[in-house]
Amino acid sequence: MTGAILILLLSGAVCDGAIPVESGAVTICAGVLIPDDWARDFIKARDVDLPRCEAEKETQAKRAGVELKLCQDERAALATALRDTDRELVKAEQVKPDPWYRKPELWFAVGVALGAASVGAAGR
Numbered sequence: 001m002t003g004a005i006l007i008l009l010l011s012g013a014v015c016d017g018a019i020p021v022e023s024g025a026v027t028i029c030a031g032v033l034i035p036d037d038w039a040r041d042f043i044k045a046r047d048v049d050l051p052r053c054e055a056e057k058e059t060q061a062k063r064a065g066v067e068l069k070l071c072q073d074e075r076a077a078l079a080t081a082l083r084d085t086d087r088e089l090v091k092a093e094q095v096k097p098d099p100w101y102r103k104p105e106l107w108f109a110v111g112v113a114l115g116a117a118s119v120g121a122a123g124r
Helices: 036-094 104-122
Strands: 004-008 019-021 031-035
Touching: 031 036
Parallel strands: none
Antiparallel strands: 004 019, 004 031
């Protein structure tokens, strides 16, 4: 058969499906006439390509969901670390340095000076 398949557009009650048509034949149905290889390609697309595409879409959606969850977890961890760092900065700002008269370097120098003065006064 070198014909084509008649795809009907539900235009009449007599023809309600696809029927083979020989080249040059006259039919009582109205519709779209396509070559056999086109029809096979359309059937392959419907039965093989479309389900494969839908499966790939679902896989990619799951992968995207996992990646989104990982990003959200990382963001939450970074937000926690940022809050902890902010708390430490606030604590550091609240700690005031010792006044000059409480610094050990000052009292060491005073001790050395007094000791030297004592030795000098005792030696006179």
